[in-house]
């Protein structure tokens with residue numbers, strides 16, 4: 376088993392500059408998290424909003440530096456604050472951002488969005504770049520006709536699939552996905568999750584997968600890390616975490632998951648009708 | 656009594672490859688005090704139809720409808736000035752991509768205070784106090800601190816709650832919420848849905864909730880409308896929909912829940928629908 380990415384006691388502080396009306400302060404967004412992801416495996420990170428998931432994701436994806444701790448990619452210590460990334464390292468690790476719209480250049484056509492990583496990081500000839508971009512579009516469930524459209528011409532879920540397609544263009548070893556399916560309806564979500572599973576099997580990809588949807592996590596994860604206020608409050612295999620969640624926050628997560636039980640709907644509808652009758 | 660009534664809405668976009676019909680003869684009706692959920696696959700025209708009602712589509716869009724009224728007033732024939740008196744005050748919208756909808760150059764507090772001053776006519780001082788109250792209501796941690804923060808200094812879920820606070824700030828009579836809880840974990844999602852439902856019950860506002868989460872539908876909606884490829888497939892009260900979904904697409908939506916995975920494949924809608932693919 377080869378470990379693709381490993382973090383040891385990773386921390387991240389944000390300095391919030393002061394102004395006339397307030398003092399400068401430090402936010403401790405990630406407070407010493409350790410983890411390892413093996414080739415072909417998926418680590419899911421769940422946790423409350425603001426608990427530091429995206430912050431940790433950007434560190435793992437080599438976009439932001441950590442404030443402390445050590446990050447290793449395939450055994451090599453990597454610190455983007457002190458070393459320049461090689462083209463090879465850059466293509467190995469890719470990220471899908473939580474906010475797909477903000478991560479797409481509004482003036483760049485979708486075809487160019489997909490071909491750009493190949494242009495910048497590889498010596499793939501133009502015709503081949505185009506062929507691979509078209510192939511990827513189809514894989515994420517979009518027709519090739521959209522090649523010349525701009526990002527604003529897509530729906531939320533379509534843009535999210537474009538962001539996923541872009542991250543896959545370089546056939547990375549490690550893919551960090553920040554809420555990649557949260558804007559997708561169940562059918563497209565299933566299509567994307569199936570695609571991710573296929574690619575993982577085909578290329579032995581490692582995933583770090585951030586999600587707040589426990590049913591998705593249960594489907595995709597090998598290991599689960601639960602974050603709360605910058606700390607890992609629970610960490611283990613999917614089976615262990617789902618069978619016996621030990622931290623109160625994890626249990627709260629399970630309890631708050633909405634239910635589609637017909638009896639519960641019936642009770643709620645009756646309550647609303649009574650309320651409406653009372654106010655008329 | 657309907658508050659919003661749209662009949663036979665069609666939206667076409669001019670694109671480089673010709674005209675594209677995003678919404679194809681859809682009716683949307685919501686009554687005073689009612690919660691209407693709109694569900695449907697990605698790209699089926701959910702956001703575009705609501706943006707059409709708000710008059711917020713780009714110039715490349717052609718909007719036609721047999722009727723489009725808000726509380727009996729014809730939105731189509733209205734002068735832009737009259738329309739502005741309604742949009743943003745009486746009808747507000749929580750946009751699908753919250754981070755992209757906030758202005759990165761201003762603090763969250765400044766942006767919500769502007770809404771309160773210009774759309775609710777409040778004084779600077781009242782607006783400041785009300786903004787803090789709203790931030791507390793939507794459960795933003797350290798609300799005083801976050802009022803002074805810029806969007807990039809907040810997490811995805813925190814930005815989403817800022818957008819929600821802005822949308823409820825003016826006490827609208829119709830709130831259109833486009834995937835309002837996608838960036839939130841289930842515990843905060845529950846808190847936001849409870850808040851919206853409480854507001855709805857207290858003020859009698861109507862709520863249109865666009866979501867792909869059938870759990871959210873089960874826990875909030877009175878009536879549900881199902882869209883597929885720009886058309887309305889099914890409309891039913893919430894109980895009938897879950898008890899006996901009529902249309903194959905609705906059944907597919909309900910069975911595409913990840914907990915229904917067979918082996919390691921997730922069912923997708925195409926495994927239920929036998930229909931020729933329509934061009935996107």
Ligand SMILES: Nc1ncnc2c1ncn2[C@@H]1O[C@H](COP(=O)(O)OP(=O)(O)OP(=O)(O)O)[C@@H](O)[C@H]1O
Pocket residue numbers: 389390391402404422423424425426427428429430431473807808809810811812813838839840
């Ligand atoms: N640039 C920044 N400056 C100051 N504070 C920041 C900055 N970026 C994030 N934070 C704070 O750090 C904390 C963690 O943010 P992060 O975006 O990692 O959360 P998250 O777990 O991804 O949440 P969500 O589920 O809402 O996306 C939050 O409280 C946020 O306000």
Ligand SMILES: Nc1ncnc2c1ncn2[C@@H]1O[C@H](COP(=O)(O)OP(=O)(O)OP(=O)(O)O)[C@@H](O)[C@H]1O
Pocket residue numbers: 527528529530531532533558559560668669670675677695696697698699700701702703704713715751935
């Ligand atoms: N400005 C535009 N120009 C051309 N096509 C557009 C434009 N805006 C939207 N579309 C197309 O209109 C269709 C409907 O988009 P819409 O955003 O309403 O989908 P949606 O149902 O909200 O999907 P999602 O669940 O993914 O958000 C999509 O196929 C999209 O590509």
Ligand SMILES: [Mg+2]
Pocket residue numbers: 428429430473553810811812
């Ligand atoms: Mg985040």
Ligand SMILES: [Mg+2]
Pocket residue numbers: 530531532701702703751833
């Ligand atoms: Mg949409």
